[in-house]
Amino acid sequence: MKTRYSIYLRPSTILLDLFVLNLWLYLFIILPNVIRGMEIFNFLFMMNLGWFLSANILGIYHIFRLTKYIRIFKDSIKQLFVFSFMAFAFFTIYRIPLSSDLVNYLLNLLFFLGLSILLFRSLSYFLIKRYRLIGGNYRNVIIAGVAENSQKLAEFFTHRREYGYRFHGFFSEKENGIKAIGKLSDIPAFANKINLHQIYCNVGELNVEELNELIRFADNNLIEIKFIPDPKVDYGQNLVLQYYDYIPVFALREIPFQTDMKWIKRGFDLVFSFLVIVFILSWFIPILGLLIKLESKGPILFKQKRNGLNNHEFEVYKFRSMYLNGHSDSKQTSENDERLTKIGKFIRRTNIDEIPQFINVLKGEMSVVGPRPHPVFMTEQYAKIVDKYMVRHFVKPGVSGLAQIKGFRGEIQDTEQMRNRIRLDKFYIENWTLMLDIEIIIKTILQTFKRNKTVY
Incomplete structure (x- = not known):
């Protein structure tokens, strides 16, 4: 044994x-x-x-x-x-x-x-x-239930042998095109025969009585029991068990910024934004401002309403890259956009136009890293057609983000591109660490002069 x-x-x-x-x-x-x-x-x-x-x-x-x-x-x-x-x-x-x-x-x-x-x-x-x-350090496992997600788990056990799971078969009262090797009542005898280590129960297929019976058997025989969630419910990948006194409650996700870690992130934001403002913006605004003014009339900084934390609107600061026009709040920048100035094209391609947003970071409206803030008209548009779009507003928006270093910058040409951005924003929110922020900052700097075909 x-x-x-x-x-x-x-x-x-x-x-x-x-x-x-x-x-x-x-x-x-x-x-x-x-x-x-x-x-x-x-x-x-x-x-x-x-x-x-x-x-x-x-x-x-x-x-x-x-x-x-x-x-x-x-x-x-x-x-x-x-x-x-x-x-x-x-x-x-x-x-x-x-x-x-x-x-x-x-x-x-x-x-x-x-x-x-x-x-x-x-x-x-x-x-x-x-x-x-080669067969060592393995766990004997079975699955109670033959639903589709049970079959996918069985495929994982079978094809990923390097994880050391030896799958012996399904047990179920139903037939779903998959031949079970026994009924649920056969599990105790089979477990004793093979020295069973783990039982995986499909909660979408088994009833409460069947689940409780398997839990009792497993606990009385030193067998680990695990649960496969109902595939009809989208639990996400970061389900968190919380206790309200002795009452267990599942949260769909735990957002690190809503714990004590938010003070670490805010402290980092304050120090980083202060250094950028003192050592870069202090001398950069007069130089770039002169170039902007020489080419076109209007202010050096451009302000636009964007959606931030909890979907609250705030004014984001950017270096002005366009001639004055009446469409900034209703139209994306596109290729060969006639509104762009010559200096504007350069500062947009290199992300230099975003540097004044460190003022927003210092004010507490943004973070150095986070989901990029979208104009209000885009938020209203995509919230209706992209599933889970609003999840990105659980946190402060960032000067740069995970989606941007993965290539999703500039003009959004179709709904699928926005879905990819939201997927990466959601991953960032649920998996944030300070090291991830630093990695994104470094990659953002390295990509500054890298050409992106959707950034105009």
Whole structure:
């Protein structure tokens, strides 16, 4: 009989990490006599404790069967940054001068440590996948119900063997073109015969009595039970279980900005927008303003009503890129648009016209990163024809966003393009992290001078 859980995987990973850490500490800190005496023991203790704590805070060792490699990679990079800060902080706290030699030793330590940890974790990840492909570290699973979504899950188990699920068949009281290997009442005997690990129940097909009976059986026999949602209901991908006293309630999504994380995002917005206004806008407005004024009459900045947080209207600031006209609030910019000035074409292609929106960020009307704010007429138009369009107004709009770095900038030529934007906006809202914001900012800067055929 195979063990149900990989009980040795997590402890062995922790021990391997600590071995690699202490090996490089010995080679780059202790052996060259960078520190001496009792400080060595303090340093080793603090570094080992720091490594273990940072790993637990970031959930490094909470690796599950469905964990993606990209998450392991990103979390390892985050841990290395946290550990780097702690290493340099140690020398500051103990008032040990950071000489050029010491800094060099520390940088070498961090480089080789990071390289080794990434290498070992990557090898472990792919070796486990390989081990599962040849039949090891598996879970015996069955599905109660034969509806379409049950069949899709069965296909996943069958075709993605690297995740280590051994699918044995369906159990159901119904027939749906799929042959079940037994009825629901046959599950207990079958479970004992194959050492069953998990039961997946289709809640859209089973009634309350059948579900409760399976839950009782699973709980009394140390079998995990999981639920496949009713496909007729669109739950999304971020269903969150919340408790009101002892009453369980499912929320369709948890928006990070509605938790304490909103203060982190707002703090970042304040600092970033202040720096842009002081070090860029302060000298850029007079120069660009002169060029705008020389080519056409009118103000330097253009103001337009857009929809923001909770669909409230606000005035967004942009460098004026058009001759004065009466269609700005009712017509998109299009290719060969006669309203555009020469300087306007350049600043729109390079996104320079958006820089004054950091004033909106400082005022709290926008964020540095978020769904792009649309003119009021577009919001009214697309809210009627694009499903879930209004979800984007759960958060503040951004100067740049995930949709923009994925190529959805400029003129919206059809409804499908708008659907793609909304899909990416929704993903951003439900999966926000500060690192994602920083990634979007960097990619936005890199794309500044990249030609986009829908940006005029």
